[in-house]
Amino acid sequence: MVRISETENKSKNRQYKTDSDFDPQYFKDIERKTNIWSCIQCGTCTASCESGRWTALKTRSIIRRLVLGDLSVLEDPDIWLCTTCYQCYERCPRDVRPTDVIIELRNYATKLGNISPNHRAVVGYLKNTGHAVPINDAIKKQRVELGLEELPPTAYKYKDEKDDDLKNIAKNLFDLVPEKKKIKEEDK
C-alpha cells in the first residue's frame, strides 16, 4: 500500500501542463490551498454532490483532469454548476478540498474570460445596483403595500448622492474580461 508520505514525495516531481498564456502560479495556488495530489479517485465527492444529482457536474472527473494537466477544465461550463455546499469538502477521505479547487478554477477561468453568463450577470448587478439579486418592480410594489419604503436603505437608494457608495463599489469591484480567451487547440 502506498503511504501518504510517498505520494507527497512523488507529487514534488509532477508539473502541470502550461503554455505561454497560462500562469502556473494559479496551479501553485491550488496546491497551496488544497491537497489536490492526494486524490485517490474514490468518487465520494461526486456521490455527495448536491448539484451533481441533477446536473452534469462530476467533481471527481474535474479533479482528475486537473491533476493530468487538462486545461479544458478552464473552459468547462460544469465548474460553474457547483453550489459550494461543501459536502464534498467535508466527506473527502483525503482532505483534497474539492470545493476550494473548483473555486480556484473559477477564479482562473474568469481571468481568461470564461465566466458563466449567469455569474457574469451577477457581477454586473453588483456593479450597477449594489445587489447580487436586484430589487425588481414587483418587490418594490410589495414593499410599498407592506408600508415600507420602496427601496431599502442600501447603496442603490443613495446612488444619486455625491460620493455615493454604489459608485465606489463599481470603481473598486474587479472588471471582468469581456471576451472569452481561447486555450490553444493543440494544448488541449
Ligand code: SF4
Ligand atoms: Fe478525490 Fe476526495 Fe473526490 Fe475521493 S472525494 S475522488 S479523494 S477529491
